[in-house]
Amino acid sequence: MLLEHLASGVSQKSPSKDLLQWDQTLFKDERYFELDYIPEHFSHRESQMRALKIAARPALRGARPINCLCSGPHGTGKTTAVLKLFEEVENYTDAVVPVYVNCQIDTTRFAIFSEVYKKLFTYTPPDSGVSFKRIFKKITKYLIDQEKVLIVALDDINYLFYENTVNKVLYALLRAHEVSAEVKVGVIAISSDLSVEMTKLLDPRVMSVFLPQEIYFPLYTRDELFDILEDRVRHGFYANVVPADVLDTVIDLVEESSDLRVGIDVLRKAGLQAEINARKHITADDITHSFERSRLVHLTYSIRSLRQEERELLKLIAEGADKVKAGDLYKKFNEETHLGYTRFYDIISKLDSIRLINTDFTGRGTRGRTREIRLRYEPEDVLNVLAGTGA
Ligand SMILES: Nc1ncnc2c1ncn2[C@@H]1O[C@H](COP(=O)(O)OP(=O)(O)O)[C@@H](O)[C@H]1O
Numbered sequence: 434m435l436l437e438h439l440a441s442g443v444s445q446k447s448p449s450k451d452l453l454q455w456d457q458t459l460f461k462d463e464r465y466f467e468l469d470y471i472p473e474h475f476s477h478r479e480s481q482m483r484a485l486k487i488a489a490r491p492a493l494r495g496a497r498p499i500n501c502l503c504s505g506p507h508g509t510g511k512t513t514a515v516l517k518l519f520e521e522v523e524n525y526t527d528a529v530v531p532v533y534v535n536c537q538i539d540t541t542r543f544a545i546f547s548e549v550y551k552k553l554f555t556y557t558p559p560d561s562g563v564s565f566k567r568i569f570k571k572i573t574k575y576l577i578d579q580e581k582v583l584i585v586a587l588d589d590i591n592y593l594f595y596e597n598t599v600n601k602v603l604y605a606l607l608r609a610h611e612v613s614a615e616v617k618v619g620v621i622a623i624s625s626d627l628s629v630e631m632t633k634l635l636d637p638r639v640m641s642v643f644l645p646q647e648i649y650f651p652l653y654t655r656d657e658l659f660d661i662l663e664d665r666v667r668h669g670f671y672a673n674v675v676p677a678d679v680l681d682t683v684i685d686l687v688e689e690s691s692d693l694r695v696g697i698d699v700l701r702k703a704g705l706q707a708e709i710n711a712r713k714h715i716t717a718d719d720i721t722h723s724f725e726r727s728r729l730v731h732l733t734y735s736i737r738s739l740r741q742e743e744r745e746l747l748k749l750i751a752e753g754a755d756k757v758k759a760g761d762l763y764k765k766f767n768e769e770t771h772l773g774y775t776r777f778y779d780i781i782s783k784l785d786s787i788r789l790i791n792t793d794f795t796g797r798g799t800r801g802r803t804r805e806i807r808l809r810y811e812p813e814d815v816l817n818v819l820a821g822t823g824a
C-alpha cells in the first residue's frame with residue numbers, strides 16, 4: 434500500500450472525498466504499533482533506568498555488575514527498560530556483552546547458554562553432541578581471554594519456575610566466577626508474576642550469590658498513559674486519525690485490562706479496521722470492536738510459546754467444566770497422547786507457573802487431598818486462541 438499523506442481538512446461536501454482511496458493509508462508508520470518496537474522516547478521510567486544504570490556501572494570498569502530483579506505488572510516497561518539499557522551499554526563499550534534472553538522461548542539451561550554462546554561467537558552451538566559443560570567452558574574461557582564482562586537478562590523468568598530450571602540457570606551463571614575469579618557475570622531477572630515471590634523459590638546457595646537489587650515498575654497513571662499513547666499516535670498515524678475522545682476510550686480500556694500493550698495493539702487493529710471501511714478516522718466503535726481480540730494479547734503470547742502436548746492438555750482443561758480433578762484429567766490426557774504421569778505433572782506445573790491455570794488442593798474427597806485444576810481464563814477464549822494459533 435502506498436504511503437500517501439491524507440490532506441487534513443478534507444472537504445466534507447462530497448461523501449466520496451471522506452472515503453479513503455484504495456492506495457491511501459491511515460498509518461504514517463505501522464512499526465510504532467508493533468509490540469516489540471523499542472520507543473525512542475521512553476519517559477516516566479527515569480528512576481528505574483537510573484537504578485539499572487547504577488547496577489551496570491561496575492561492568493564498565495571491568496568489575497562484576499550488581500544483579501537486579503525487575504518486577505511489576507505486564508506492560509509497565511520492564512522489557513523496554515532493559516533493552517534500552519543494553520542498547521546504551523553496547524554503544525558505549527565492547528568490553529561488556531549484554532545478552533537478552535526471552536525465557537518464554539528459551540526454557541532450558543542449555544537453550545539459555547546457547548543464546549549466550551551465540552552472542553559471543555556469533556554462531557549457534559550444535560543442538561546435539563555438545564554437552565552443557567563444554568559450552569559453559571568455552572564461554573568462561575572466552576570471557577577471561579577477552580576480558581569481557583557478561584550481563585544476562587532473563588526476561589519473563591517465571592517460565593523457568595517449573596522443574597527447578599531457575600535454580601540451575603542462576604547457579605550456573607552466578608557461580609561461574611568460581612571457575613576463575615576473572616569471570617564476571619551479572620544477571621537481570623525480569624518477572625511480571627507478582628503472585629510468586631521469586632526469591633523464595635531460590636535455593637539458599639543460589640540466593641547467597643544472587644542477592645538482587647529489586648527495581649519495581651508500577652502501573653502507569655492515566656496521565657502517563659495518555660502521554661505515552663499520544664506519542665505513539667503522533668508518530669504512527671497521520672494527523673487527525675485518532676480524535677481526542679477516541680484516545681480517551683483507549684485509555685479506559687488500558688486501565689480496565691491493566692496493560693499498555695492492549696492499548697497499543699487496539700490502536701493498530703482499529704486503524705486497520707477503519708481502513709477496511711475506507712474511513713479516514715478511527716471511531717470509538719473501531720476501538721471497542723478491536724478490543725475483543727486485543728484483550729487476549731497475553732493469552733495469545735502465552736499459548737504461542739507452548740509445545741504441542743502442552744496445548745493438548747490445555748485444550749482438555751478448557752473443554753472440561755470450570756474445574757477438573759487432576760486424576761480425571763490425567764486419564765483423558767493419557768488416552769489422547771499416551772504420555773505418562775511425570776510428563777503430565779510437568780506440564781501442569783508449567784501451565785500453573787505461567788498463570789494459565791490454577792492448581793489447588795482441596796481437603797475433600799474420600800482419598801484425602803485431591804488436586805483441582807481451574808482455568809484462569811474463560812474456556813471459550815482459550816479454545817478460540819488455541820484454534821487461532823494452530824492447535
Ligand atoms: N514509558 C514508555 N514509553 C513508551 N512506550 C512504553 C513505555 N512503557 C512501555 N511502553 C510500551 O508498552 C509496551 C509494553 O512494554 P514492555 O516493556 O514490553 O512491558 P513489560 O515488559 O513490563 O510487560 C511496549 O510496546 C513498549 O514499547
Ligand SMILES: [Mg+2]
Nearest residue numbers: 511512513588
Ligand atoms: Mg516484558
